[in-house]
Amino acid sequence: MDHSPYEPRADLPEELAELRLLALDLRWSWSHVADALWRRIDEPLWRHTRNPWLILQTVSVRRLAELAGDAGFRSLLRELREEQKAALAGDTWFSQKHGDAGLTPVAYFCMEYGLSEALPLYSGGLGVLAGDHLKTCSELGVPLTAIGLLYQQGYFRQALDAEGNQLAFYPYNDPTLLPATPVRNADGEWLTVSLEFPGRELLLRAWQVQVGRVHLYLLDSNHPLNDAADRGITSELYGGGPELRLQQELVLGVGGWRLLESLGQAPQVCHLNEGHAAFAVLERARAFRHREGTDFATALVATRAGNLFTTHTPVEAGFDRFAPALVRHYLAPWCEQAGLAPDALLALGRANPDDAHEPFNMAWLAIHGSAAVNGVSRLHGRVSRHLFEPLFPRWPTAEVPVGHVTNGVHxxxxxxxxxxxxxxxxxxxxxxxxxxxxxxxxxxxxxxxxxxxxxxxxxxxxxxxxxxxxxxxxxxxxxxxxxxxxxxxxxxxxxxxxxxxxxxxxxxxxxxxxxxxxxxxxxxxxxxx
Known part of the structure; x- marks a missing residue:
């Protein structure tokens, strides 16, 4: 499948044509040499945005001509381009340690990614960890494909007024100014996937971000054929009320898995970075059932072996919970496709499947659908075993099957x-x-x-x-x-x-x-x- 990038401008001098390839690969976000290159093009804009793609689209023809005639700049450009090619084609830690492991790219789902200020799709530590995870997989050669959402506004920007009060601003993320490009099919059409919502179909456009060897795919509900309310589903990160949050998590989990299938990918391992992505385990099981002709319970058991859930939340109040009526309303079309009774679906998100009033807990769903669960430090693993005790009645707390992998940084x-x-x-x-x-x-x-x-x-x-x-x-x-x-x-x-x-x-x-x-x-x- 061809992933055609935007062409920012047709007047780049031939000597500088490879700036496009550098601007669209977020390897520049961890390169001090790249800092020097983009700073030389437009120092004030680089200082304020750290966005090479934006710089490339706004720099003047006169400045481009000056840079094309600057031997030092051309030498720096060649150095970075050769470094990029070597990094993408060279041997990696993963290939040296594991050879041809036969592992298809891991599918990594997360609500936010903190890769760079140029791509403001994050609010805090969860996103920063996810961004560092993608960068590290690229550097080590770990096969991975990431799924997220392209927010029109992202998380709020904060400022202080004269009295010291915090102000919140929601600047618009113009996708043409972000280092992200439309995903196109073999016919050159913008790749879309769809979800069945009550009484309507939701269309989602796909974008891609290159992070070295790793591709991050982002889903965007701002499609002209969606109604105004649905176009706003991917408006804000962690904004709105429970209904918007449920819609976003359906887009991430169900829409994300359908996008992977549209891309021709068949992940053996699915990694859920927090419970927001837990609907992916349901869609994966539904797809298996359809493909193999099994019942849903068998499909869930078969696919569960390849699902991993990482929890970051140290308090039970941090888990997303939804009213049963809201889940029934939005998941009814999906349940019909999956051959699953709504009550059986709701039971997967409850500690007590017989309690019809218990809210639907996304962390419970993730645990029911995953073979491995981990916290993000030794202490957090211990805390999580206490939090997840309700799912394992009569188990000693120390034996609740939650391990830990300590967070790292890139x-x-x-x-x-x-x-x-x-x-x-x-x-x-x-x-x-x-x-x-x-x-x-x-x-x-x-x-x-x-x-x-x-x-x-x-x-x-x-x-x-x-x-x-x-x-x-x-x-x-x-x-x-x-x-x-x-x-x-x-x-x-x-x-x-x-x-x-x-x-x-x-x-x-x-x-x-x-x-x-x-x-x-x-x-x-x-x-x-």
């Missing part, structure tokens, strides 16, 4: 230029692609002076950035900004202020905090955002 996306230079000199550019134990000898050769200077430069950059921020400008705030010192130990706390995120963590041990802050010869400064 380090190249987060290290500073100074850090990257130091670690590259010590451990090579590919340092993060093997076992960390192998880095120990190289890291031990870095002197304390080099480490301290690197950390000092990073703190200097942080302090300068904070001083440039505009917002709550009362005198006390201005005084605090003036006394920030780049040479002082800095403790940062930047999290969403939700109860379970422990915003009072700094005060957990008052005596220890007082001891830290009371040493004039060893000052400490706090940055709380």
């Amino acid at each position: 380090v190249p996306s987060w290290d500073s230029p100074e850090s990257d230079r130091l670690w590259t000199a010590a451990c090579s550019k590919d340092r993060w692609r093997d076992e960390l134990q192998e880095l120990e000898a190289a890291i031990s050769q870095v002197s304390d002076t080099e480490l301290w200077e690197m950390r000092g430069r990073n703190r200097q950059r942080l302090v300068e950035w904070i001083r440039r921020r505009k917002g709550y400008q009362q005198p006390a705030n201005r005084e605090a900004v003036e006394i920030l010192d780049p040479n002082v130990l800095t403790l940062g706390f930047a999290r969403r202020f939700a109860t379970y995120k422990r915003p009072n963590l700094l005060l957990h041990d008052p005596a220890r905090l007082a001891a830290l802050l009371g040493r004039s010869e060893q000052p400490v400064q706090l940055v709380i955002a």
Whole structure:
């Protein structure tokens, strides 16, 4: 199947034609060399948007001609393009460790992806983790295809007014300015999939985002043949009420699985990143039933073996729950197709299948439809075993089948230029692609002076950035900004202020905090955002 990209403009000089291929591959989001390339084209726009695709569509013909005649710029472009080709075609960690494993790409479902500021389809940690997961799979060569939603507004942007009150803004995501391209079929038509909603058909357009070796496919309900309300289903991330949330999760799970089938993919493993995506297990079972001629219960057992559920929520209130009547209303057409009674469907989302009043819990559905469940740290795994006890009556809590895989990060996306230079000199550019134990000898050769200077430069950059921020400008705030010192130990706390995120963590041990802050010869400064 051909995935034809938008053509941003026809007047790119031949010497710069490969800028298109670089702009549409989000590998630039973890490359300091790419930062330098796009900054040279339009420094102010790069600083404010970090969006190469936008820069490529707005740069003037005169500036393009200047760059085409700039030998240094052409050399940098060639360097990045050769690096990209080598990264996409070279041997990978996965192929070295597992050879021809015969594994079809894992289907990865998530409600949000934090890949770059240029693609604002995320709100917080879940999306950032998903974005880092895609980048890491690309770097390691793990076969994976990701599914998500293309939001017209995404999550809100925040600002502060003169009194320090938070303001919420919802800027429009113009898809032609995002590093995403329409998915087209062999005839050049925009690929669409459909869902059966009560009394109507919902049409969904498909977009793709290239993240190195990984493709992220995004579904968009803003189709001209949908009615106005349905076009807004993919309007906001985590916006609206329960009905909109249910619609979005049907689009993600049911629509996402149908998109994979339209693309000709047959995943052996389906990874649900949070319960939002749990409807995928139902659609996968329905498709198996249709293909193999089984009943639905058999299909669910057969497909369950290939489903994995990762839970991130540490409190039961964080699970999405829907009123049974709402689920019946929206899933009735699907149940008819699947040969499944609505009551049997509702039972899959309940701890007590006989309680007709119990809400439909998406986490319960994910567990009923998955062979493996994991939390995101050792402690969270223990907490999750307590949360999921209702599904395993009379089981000892320690034996509730929930494991853990500790969250990681895609380090190249987060290290500073100074850090990257130091670690590259010590451990090579590919340092993060093997076992960390192998880095120990190289890291031990870095002197304390080099480490301290690197950390000092990073703190200097942080302090300068904070001083440039505009917002709550009362005198006390201005005084605090003036006394920030780049040479002082800095403790940062930047999290969403939700109860379970422990915003009072700094005060957990008052005596220890007082001891830290009371040493004039060893000052400490706090940055709380």
